[in-house]
Amino acid sequence: MNALINWLDDRTGLKKLLHEALYENIPGGSRWRYVWGSTLIFTFSIQVITGLFLWMAYSPSTTTAWESVYYIQNHMFCGWLVRGLHHFSAQAMTVLLALHLMQVVIDGAYRAPREINFWLGLILMQIVLGLGLTGYLLPWDQKGYYATQVSTEIMGATPIVGPKLQSLAQGGPQYGHHTLTRFFAMHAGVLPATLIAFLVLHIAVFRRHGITVSDPDRAPDATFWPDQVLKDGIACLAVLATVLALTIVKGAELAAPADPSEAYSAARPEWYFLFLFQFLRFAWVEHQGLAFGAIYVPGALMGLLVAMPILGRWRAGHVFNIVMLMAMMLGIVGLTALALKNDSEDPDFQAAVKQAHDDSERILVLAKRPAGIPIEGAVSLIRNDPVSQGPRLFARNCAQCHRWNGHDGTGKKVTKKEPIFQEVLEKQADGSKKTVKTIASYKPPVEEPATATDLATFGSPEWIKKVLTDYTELFSPLGNANVKVKKHFLEESEMAGWVKDHSKFWRLKENEQSLADLVAFLHAQSQRPGSPGISDESPKRGRIVFETGKLAVGELDSKCIDCHALQPVGEDKVLGKGGTAPSLSNYSGELWLREFLKNPGHEKYYGTNNAMPAFGERLSEKEFDLLVKWMMGGE
Amino acid sequence: MSHPETEQIEKTEVDSGEHRRGFMTHILAAVIGGLVGAVPFVSGLLFFLDPLTRNRKGGGFLKLPVSLDALEINGEPQLVKIIMDKVDAWNTYLNQPVGAVFLRRTGTAKVVAFNSRCPHLGCAVDYKPAEKVYFCPCHTSTFGVDGIKQNEIPPRDLDLLDVEIRSGTEIWLKYQNFRATTPEKIPV
Numbered sequence: 001m002n003a004l005i006n007w008l009d010d011r012t013g014l015k016k017l018l019h020e021a022l023y024e025n026i027p028g029g030s031r032w033r034y035v036w037g038s039t040l041i042f043t044f045s046i047q048v049i050t051g052l053f054l055w056m057a058y059s060p061s062t063t064t065a066w067e068s069v070y071y072i073q074n075h076m077f078c079g080w081l082v083r084g085l086h087h088f089s090a091q092a093m094t095v096l097l098a099l100h101l102m103q104v105v106i107d108g109a110y111r112a113p114r115e116i117n118f119w120l121g122l123i124l125m126q127i128v129l130g131l132g133l134t135g136y137l138l139p140w141d142q143k144g145y146y147a148t149q150v151s152t153e154i155m156g157a158t159p160i161v162g163p164k165l166q167s168l169a170q171g172g173p174q175y176g177h178h179t180l181t182r183f184f185a186m187h188a189g190v191l192p193a194t195l196i197a198f199l200v201l202h203i204a205v206f207r208r209h210g211i212t213v214s215d216p217d218r219a220p221d222a223t224f225w226p227d228q229v230l231k232d233g234i235a236c237l238a239v240l241a242t243v244l245a246l247t248i249v250k251g252a253e254l255a256a257p258a259d260p261s262e263a264y265s266a267a268r269p270e271w272y273f274l275f276l277f278q279f280l281r282f283a284w285v286e287h288q289g290l291a292f293g294a295i296y297v298p299g300a301l302m303g304l305l306v307a308m309p310i311l312g313r314w315r316a317g318h319v320f321n322i323v324m325l326m327a328m329m330l331g332i333v334g335l336t337a338l339a340l341k342n343d344s345e346d347p348d349f350q351a352a353v354k355q356a357h358d359d360s361e362r363i364l365v366l367a368k369r370p371a372g373i374p375i376e377g378a379v380s381l382i383r384n385d386p387v388s389q390g391p392r393l394f395a396r397n398c399a400q401c402h403r404w405n406g407h408d409g410t411g412k413k414v415t416k417k418e419p420i421f422q423e424v425l426e427k428q429a430d431g432s433k434k435t436v437k438t439i440a441s442y443k444p445p446v447e448e449p450a451t452a453t454d455l456a457t458f459g460s461p462e463w464i465k466k467v468l469t470d471y472t473e474l475f476s477p478l479g480n481a482n483v484k485v486k487k488h489f490l491e492e493s494e495m496a497g498w499v500k501d502h503s504k505f506w507r508l509k510e511n512e513q514s515l516a517d518l519v520a521f522l523h524a525q526s527q528r529p530g531s532p533g534i535s536d537e538s539p540k541r542g543r544i545v546f547e548t549g550k551l552a553v554g555e556l557d558s559k560c561i562d563c564h565a566l567q568p569v570g571e572d573k574v575l576g577k578g579g580t581a582p583s584l585s586n587y588s589g590e591l592w593l594r595e596f597l598k599n600p601g602h603e604k605y606y607g608t609n610n611a612m613p614a615f616g617e618r619l620s621e622k623e624f625d626l627l628v629k630w631m632m633g634g635e
Numbered sequence: 636m637s638h639p640e641t642e643q644i645e646k647t648e649v650d651s652g653e654h655r656r657g658f659m660t661h662i663l664a665a666v667i668g669g670l671v672g673a674v675p676f677v678s679g680l681l682f683f684l685d686p687l688t689r690n691r692k693g694g695g696f697l698k699l700p701v702s703l704d705a706l707e708i709n710g711e712p713q714l715v716k717i718i719m720d721k722v723d724a725w726n727t728y729l730n731q732p733v734g735a736v737f738l739r740r741t742g743t744a745k746v747v748a749f750n751s752r753c754p755h756l757g758c759a760v761d762y763k764p765a766e767k768v769y770f771c772p773c774h775t776s777t778f779g780v781d782g783i784k785q786n787e788i789p790p791r792d793l794d795l796l797d798v799e800i801r802s803g804t805e806i807w808l809k810y811q812n813f814r815a816t817t818p819e820k821i822p823v
Contacts, residue, residue, distance in 0.1 A: 046675040053679035064725075071725040077685040081678045226657075226664035233667035240671050372727030 022225035026211055029219035030227035033107070034211060036100035038232035039239050043093045044199070046243075047131075048192065050086040055188055058138070060180040063377035065140035066257040070367060070378065073254055084247025090132055092239055094272045097125055098329065105308065105325050108318055109212035115309035117205040120198055122305055127195045134187035136270055140180065142356065145258035146267035148183075149175070150277075157290040175260065256359035257379040262392075265352035268343070275335035278342070283440055287424060301328060347445075351412040355391075362388055384622075390630020393623055394455075397615060401452035401481070415445035451481035452612070458631065459526055459588030464519045469506050471499040481611065488609040494581065498558065505554055514551040517542035518560075525569055526589035528632045534569055543568070547575055560584075565604075582606060593628045696799060696807040699738070703804040706740035712762050712769075712780065713738045714751065717810050736796060736808065737762060737769070739780070744800050748808055749782050749793040757815040760793070769793060790818045 009015045026034070057076060059068040072079040101121070104110055110118035137148040156166035171178025222228065255264075269277050276298065279285055285293040304324060311317035343349045359382065366381040367373050374380055382388045394402075394409030408414050422440035425433050453475055457463045466474040471493070478489045490496060505511050521542025524532045532539055544550060546566070549559030560566075565578025567585040574585075583604040586592040598616035600606050619627070629635070701715055715738050721731040735751040737760075749769070753760050758773035768785065769778040777785040782793035797809040814821040 042671060045672070049675045049679050053682050056683065057685075067725040075725070076682060077688045078678055078681040079685070082682040085675055085678060226660045229668060230660050230664035233664055233671060236671040237667055240674055244674070367725070370727075371729075372722065373725045375726055375728065378725075 024207065024224040026222045026224060026228055027213045027216035029222040030231050032231055033103055034228060035232050035235035036096055036103050039096050039235050040093065040100055042236040043089045043096060043239060046085055046089040050082045051188060053082055054086055060184040061177045062140065062180065065138060065180050067373050067378050069139040069254060074364065080251060081247060084252045085243060087252035088243040088246040090135060092243055093128055094132060097128055102325060105321055107212050107214060108312060110309040111312050114209050117202060118309050119306065120202045120205065124195060124198050124202060127191055127198065131187060131191050132270060134183045134191065137183050138187060139254055140258045141255035142258055142264040143255040146264045147269045150269065154290060154294040158295055159291060254360060255356055256363045256382055257377065259379050264356065266349065266356040274339045275332040278335040278339035348412055351410065355410050359388060386626045386629035387635055389626040393627040397618065401450065403450045403454040405456040406454065414448045416448050417442040417445045449480045450477040453477055459528055461519050461523050464522050465515065468515065469499060469503065471496045485611045502556060505551055505556065508553050510553040511551045514545050518545045521546055522584065522587055526587055527569060528589055529634050590628055590632060593631060594624055597624065696809050699806045699808055701738060701806055703746065703800060703806055706738060706746065708740050708742065710740065711764055734810065746798050746800065746806055748796040748798045750796055750812065752812060753789060754791045754794060754813065754815055755789040790816055791820065794820055
């Protein structure tokens with residue numbers, strides 16, 4: 001063994017190298033405050049190791065990026081673990097960077113002759129942030145897609161070179177395959193290689209000058225190995241434990257696949273960029289233009305960091321640096337907290353987050369079906385899924401008047417925000433100043449009352465029963481609509497009158513079954529999922545009530561077929577002549593819904609009384625499929 | 636800054652208590668250092684071994700698009716493409732050609748099927764009607780119409796597949812591939 005080591009040493013100088021690496025002197029002994037640099041190297045090593053392994057399973061293209069990450073996360077052996085380590089170590093790295101920077105500034109470790117090393121450190125910081133930014137897009141999920149869009153748009157706002165720079169970064173005028181290949185090459189190739197190069201310089205220069213010790217007489221000198229290594233090791237262990245705990249408890253998130261045609265209102269940058277996001281949202285910052293808030297101000301702060309070693313030559317300058325850095329950190333923490341607070345108080349954002357979460361769970365259900373993910377990508381699964389698309393179509397097309405369990409289908413309350421205006425002095429092109437009215441903020445949102453029925457229970461037995469027994473209550477939201485609607489559908493409604501006149505029958509206990517049978521008949525005719533069979537006993541009895549009006553006790557004064565027409569499923573004969581009231585053929589079922597939505601003003605339905613827009617021209621057949629299936633509770 | 640490391644190593648521990656502490660520090664530093672390094676590496680290595688955890692499913696019988704009546708008894712072998720759903724990681728490709736078999740009817744209700752992959756190195760074999768042999772263009776393996784190898788190039792005969800005749804005329808086949816180069820038939 002010794003002979004081998006000597007043989008190697010003769011040819012490589014290994015012993016001296018190892019000796020230099022391990023036995024660096026630490027005046028005043030090992031200390032906990034020196035661990036930050038080592039934890040950063042450790043987290044970077046985790047990133048390199050896990051990153052290389054993830055590389056073996058990742059496929060950068062718009063139709064395979066999300067899919068391969070989904071496969072890593074959900075199907076590959078220990079995939080969730082490797083991705084989790086990579087995901088959370090990246091975040092740990094930004095925290096450790098901040099701590100390292102603070103320790104260096106507080107200890108004055110940037111002062112001569114260590115200025116260059118401080119600047120090298122700032123470059124490394126930029127590279128790490130670049131790695132975070134490029135890595136965020138790679139899963140090609142809604143979250144990363146929209147957050148990164150903002151970054152590249154900001155890049156595009158750079159004066160003069162902006163648009164060209166943006167085009168270069170995203171590999172074309174829009175996001176596409178080449179955005180991913182470029183980001184991936186940056187993330188896995190260019191940036192890590194640059195980082196390693198600068199890291200080597202950083203460590204070499206650090207070793208040249210040694211550790212910055214404020215009080216070398218504090219304790220006897222020690223060497224890097226094993227004293228400082230042990231402290232560093234324990235610190236790394238703590239970092240690793242945190243990262244592992246987050247991986248196990250939280251897990252790396254994967255939102256629904258990126259869809260440029262689908263807005264993502266839950267879009268936020270990664271948490272460590274939230275402060276910048278919040279800063280850009282202030283009205284006064286917004287008013288200065290994007291370049292001011294996103295480029296000049298962060299640029300100026302970076303400039304201040306760069307100037308620190310020079311300022312730090314004077315005692316007052318050093319104090320100023322510490323105060324400035326603390327102020328920056330406080331500002332970042334404060335702005336981040338403010339952003340989180342604003343979001344937690346914004347019901348729209350919370351609803352968007354919930355929808356994003358639901359989508360991310362839903363896509364897993366869809367992707368795990370036996371048919372797998374189609375070649376055109378997982379996004380087509382969501383696009384063709386009634387459960388995902390129904391609520392969106394409802395929110396876009398129906399929720400102006402109707403509600404779904406009190407919300408717009410997607411879980412959002414339907415609200416109106418009144419703007420509060422302010423007057424701002426704005427410089428005109430000719431140099432003169434002019435007051436302009438701009439929106440300063442919004443009044444608290446007020447919920448808009450529905451002007452049509454809540455459709456969450458539409459077509460269910462409870463709904464049908466309510467139409468027959470409690471019409472005015474069920475259709476009461478129509479009272480918020482215009483006078484004509486109120487008159488036709490509530491005040492002078494024949495159905496409302498019928499319900500009122502016949503309540504005496506329904507109040508009788510003996511007629512409970514007759515009512516249930518009638519409901520069952522109509523429900524069966526809808527053929528909705530979960531409806532009874534056409535030839536079951538109850539619907540068959542209900543049909544007699546429908547046709548003859550004969551109840552267990554008494555007989556309806558005016559029976560259903562006196563006004564309504566209904567062609568029973570699978571029969572040619574139509575019950576009733578209709579003409580005066582909406583057709584009940586397949587009422588609330590797929591056919592009825594489709595026809596009705598396309599043209600509710602058709603004489604078969606509401607005729608001239610109709611107040612609802614016709615959607616025949618507004619939605620495609622596919623959209624009708626998705627909406628109707630969802631409304632019926634199908635998949 | 637000076638470089639006093641070299642002197643540093645000469646320093647000897649004075650009392651035995653400090654010596655023990657120094658020894659423990661060495662052990663702990665090595666163990667903890669090794670542990671934190673091992674976790675990401677071992678996780679990654681396990682992840683890398685994922686393909687070994689994937690057992691290929693044997694697959695059931697599938698119905699071929701050829702009817703028994705279309706095959707002449709002891710006639711020429713017919714090449715039939717195998718169309719199956721192919722699962723490739725996250726994608727499922729529906730109705731993809733995944734291979735081919737030679738079908739030959741040898742009796743009223745008996746059909747013999749050979750996988751068209753040569754057991755030598757996996758090239759596709761051709762049937763030569765004039766010589767009544769299966770011939771592999773890659774390394775000139777030849778097999779008789781009964782699938783028995785006629786030279787020493789292939790390690791074994793053509794791979795016979797399980798066939799069932801159902802409902803009188805339907806031909807059902809258990810499509811399998813076998814490892815090339817080995818004398819035994821090892822399903823892959």
